[in-house]
Amino acid sequence: MKIRGGYLPRIGGRPSRVVRVVAVPERLFIELCQDGVTFGPSVGDGDTVVFGAPLARADVAGGSIALPAPAAGTVSVEPARASLPASIALTVSSAEIRPLGSRHTPERTTADAMRGALAGGGIWPRIWSSTTRGMPPLDGSEAPRRIIVNFVVAEPFRTRGKVVLQEDWERVAAGLRFLPRLLAEYGVIHLVLTELSDPVALAIRKESAGHAWVHIEDVPVRYPVEHPRVLLRALRQSEKRVKPDEVVWVLDVQAVQAIGACMGEGIPLHERIVAVGGPGASNPRHVRVRVGTPIERFLEPVDSAATPLVLRGGLLSGRPANPATGVGYGDDAFFVLPHPTEREFLGFMNPGFDRVSILPCFASRLTGAPDNHITTSIRGERRPCIACGLCETICPARLLPQVLHRYIYRDAIDQAEAAGLPLCIRCGLCSYVCPSKIELSHEFTKTQERLEAEHREQAAMETERERREENRTSEAEHSEDWRK
């Protein structure tokens, strides 16, 4: 499959393939807001829970999903405080992993049973559906014609597919055997890999040999290839048989691994393989952590004196995280970004052996050195757009960010909408590369939200008008009746 645009910056602090297991701490913190869904606690202060018992529940389309307890222990519900979100604190009494309920076999499982197990096991939100652009409905009202399983993660630095495969090959393989249960009739599973000659690809090919419903696709390693909408678009463009209204689900390798564990062994989602990297991390590597482990337990920043910024997620899509909060059910990366220290003398004349740019304007292009210089600084001055066109070349949605910026600048948001603003996937690359340091991505997100709000308002007004119209006609009929 081909990916339009995209970019992979060479950043220092790439996590090694070593996966260290982090011991389960005495207290786990499970946030009540995960993946944009707000859960209500189903336990009270002082309750004891066993491993896998639902800590909190949320109603979603077609059913309810749960957050399974990552360990057995005593619960206390913590309301939101100044810097900490509302969460459930779990004082761990036993870190033992005990299988819950029954094990399933791929051949004899029904889609209903599988949906129930995944919803209770905290895995359902890990599935992305093309119809809702988020979690698919739980009631089985949609069965995907295609499921894309993505093994390629390009963003610096999220857990790479290879690392998960090397750690949990068995579970991933089991997950792949269960997935067809969710498919519609004659559905297809697309496995997305980097290169078809790669040893991992060969092993997966061997695993799926003889299964006609498994297709293997290769993609270039360029951010944001892991974005579901980018994958979906690439699939639609590479295979003309994919109809525009076809339901497609996208899963990443850790979701498949969790499905394998949940269905095959009856173990709900309780731990994540997380990449800890970036120039601020002293020991960039992967860690296997229990969900809810406070981030500071495994962070190890380079310099303990100056607290670096910790991003939940990769460099480009990550958001600042409080190191006291716990690892979420969907987390797979923490990026440690130092703050700038001193101002560089004549920085623009620096040959740049240690900085990597999208344009070959620095000497690092010759040496291939990674960018160890990156900090939270915007690295330049804010200037008006000079139309250099970099944002256009990297935009994975094939938008014209510089044109959208001009529309938004003069508040022509209708024009911006017509010019494709709703197609923006918020990957953040345009802001990253802009030499004028314009906050393009932020601008687009804000305007998208504004447009959505406007549309909602308009729809509400429309229904209100219709209601009034109806009232008026019924009243008219009424008075007519009365007159008679």
Next chain:
Amino acid sequence: MKAVGRILRRCRPLFDDGGRLRTLWPIFRAADNFFFSQNEETTCAPYGRDPLDIKRYMSLVILALLPCFLASLYFFGPRVLLMMLVSYAAGGLVEVMFAVVRKEEINEGFLVTGFIFPLILPPALPLWMVAVGIIFGVLVGKEVFGGTGRNLFNAALLGRCFLLLGYPVALSKSWASPCAGAWGEWFGALPGIPADAITGATPLVLAKNGTMTSLVDLFIGRTSGCVGETSTIAILIGAALLVLTRIASIRTILGCLLSFSLLGALLHWAAPARVNPLAFNLLAGGFLFGAVFMATDPVTGPVTGSAKWSYGIIIGSVTLLIRSFSGYVEGVMFAILLGNILAPLLDEIVIRNKIRSYAREN
């Protein structure tokens, strides 16, 4: 480095809020930013950024212009330096004045405009005309539209156009034959040039009268012409840098060169009496300089990538047509200004197509 830092620190209170020189804050800010890079922190995602900034961008353009500047120093003597100083001083004054009035920062874009302007003027042009030209260019070409990034026309070219219309004789008679290193006399004649060096004709004028300059001279730059445009080899070095660093749009440059070459070859075959041979046409005059350094100005060119092809093609073919079939011997300046006018239209076409393709996709 430390001394500069100390001076800046000491001066800061004067320009800060409540300081005596508060109104001149943009000047201080420009100096401060020039010596020490900014450490403003990101406030929204992505929290790290690419190291490329406008300063680096513009300094690479100036680096690419340096070979032309050095060649012009060699061929036209120390007067070029004087023209450069006048251009920077006069244009800088306008730029600073507007920055102070607008309370905005001084933009790096001016450094390129001020550098390029003397390079597109005849070497014997009176210095006051250099000042008038750059002042007009920066004022009307840029500041009136809102400064760098918002200007419709290339400021340097608009300044030159103004001079050509306002002082046509000076602009077409101030050529000098190159001195190539024998500077003694040229130093003595400052701020003018030695009387015997003044010549009335550039290779293109000579060609119109039937005398062809040798291609080797044109390639090296041993001819008369605008200060920076004569030496093809220096231009090629600059072009290589701009293309390798991808600062200049390869589409614009190729569009210019290909359309110029194709049309030039075709018309020369059809009307050899009016149209010069292609090789001569390419090397003589300011076409290459314009295509590499002026047409690729991102601000005044089209905004979208695909419109850059047609932009280049328009500039290349219009240059050739003006050169061959009008009263002017050189047309690259008008061609680029015309391209500037057409650029928004070309963008509009690209945007419409794009919108249509989105509609098809959904």
